[in-house]
Amino acid sequence: MTSAEAKLKERVKELTCLYEVTSIIVNADYDQIDASLEAIVYCLKRAWQFEQVTEVFLKVGEYTVQTDDFKPNMVCLSSKIKVFNKLEGEVMVGYPSEKYSIDDFLIEEQTLLNNVALDVGNLIERKQIRDSEALTRRKMERTDRLHILGEITAGIAHELNTPLANILGFAELLTDKMTDKQSVRDLEKIMDSAIFSREIVKKLMFFACEMPQEMKRVQLIPIVTSVIKLLAPSLRDKKIKLVTTYENEDLVLQADTVQLTQVLFNLIMNAIYYSPENGIISVKVLDTENHILLKIADQGEGIPKELEDKVFEPFFTTKPIGEGTGLGLSVVHGIITSHKGTIEHEQNTPKGTIFTVNFPKL
Missing domain, CATH: 3.30.565.10 (Histidine kinase-like ATPase, C-terminal domain)
Known part of the structure; x- marks a missing residue:
């Protein structure tokens, strides 16, 4: 009877773990994914038969999370984590090797670990999809803004070209007629400013793709x-x-x-x-x-x-x-x-x- 009760208790722990992991993933904040992974790690720790000595290590992509006393030399069950069918990491659950062996793990615990690894892979997939959608949306928004600004700046550039050409041309004519040195210097400043403005207009036309390409x-x-x-x-x-x-x-x-x-x-x-x-x-x-x-x-x-x-x-x-x-x-x-x-x-x-x-x- 005691054995049946112990087995039932372990199954309850495993089901509770799966439920909690599912809840964590459903409510995950994709901007703080490490916090969700840490919560999953501690759910796993509580689900194992000898939870007092259980330690967990999880690595997927750029994220690495583990319980405080996890050591590489522990005797461990492990399961690979795949993201879009590509191997991206693994999750390991271990006992101290000096007191436990691989035989101390339950068959159901490996199944549980495989399911959690699958769920973690799904979580990372959702994050990557969300990030990709956000990036695409930002690119589209920027493209739209640039297109609208391109149309506006093309119009501005065309409107500015004529008055700038007039300013530059008449300033050059006046320079030839002036004898006062200060007036000539002032006219040269006007011409320099007009040339600088014309260069900005050129850049506007390049931006708007209005310049003919060869x-x-x-x-x-x-x-x-x-x-x-x-x-x-x-x-x-x-x-x-x-x-x-x-x-x-x-x-x-x-x-x-x-x-x-x-x-x-x-x-x-x-x-x-x-x-x-x-x-x-x-x-x-x-x-x-x-x-x-x-x-x-x-x-x-x-x-x-x-x-x-x-x-x-x-x-x-x-x-x-x-x-x-x-x-x-x-x-x-x-x-x-x-x-x-x-x-x-x-x-x-x-x-x-x-x-x-x-x-x-x-």
Whole structure:
């Protein structure tokens, strides 16, 4: 009778564990998934026959959770955790090896462990689906915003071109007629401001994809080398070392040479601006089966997490007033998109930012 009662007690513990694990997963906060995994670990600890000495270890993906006294040399039952049919971790339940052996585990306990491993895999799958949906939604929202802003800025750019041309033209005519040196200097300031404004209009038109493209086969490495030479004085001023890595010197793209130069210039110039003195900038061109990857890494302070979704938005800049228009990366994004490529950023190690441009091969 005692044996039957003991067996019934163990089954109740196992069923309670499954119920609690299911409840934890149903109510899981996907932004605090480690807390849910920890709760599952302690549910397992209570479900085993000798719960006073039971210890649990769980690892899945980037998450690792264990009870306080778990040790690698314990005698353990284990079950693999799969996420989308790919092995991503395991869960282990153990007893102290000096007092217990594998025979002290119940057959039903292995079944319970397998079920929990399956549930944990399902939990991680749901989190990944949720994260993927959120990322896709953010990308769509950003694309919509950029499309609307593109239409607005194209209109603004066209409207500004004529008055700016008039200001510049009449200022030049007046300069030829003026004899007073102070007046000439004032007119030169007007012309400089008009030229600066015209450059901003150009950037607006690049962003709106209104500039005509001359797409042709171009070699990438010579363009990268040319841009680096142009920026050599800026690199010297901050004593920055630029390291290049080219997997293939003969890579060819279907691209607009001027726009491709502008992309490289903006990205490397940004890296210089945010790099500390005596820092290192890395420029890598990687050759994959279907794509050409361009990676530009700096050792600056990096992009704060709360600003990660804004870096490609037009008119957004972290530079002081007068030092940036907030159009550089917007223009870069627009050009790369028009070349059927993509651009992403990630954190560098130990600090800084890596921008990765992905161009399709011919």
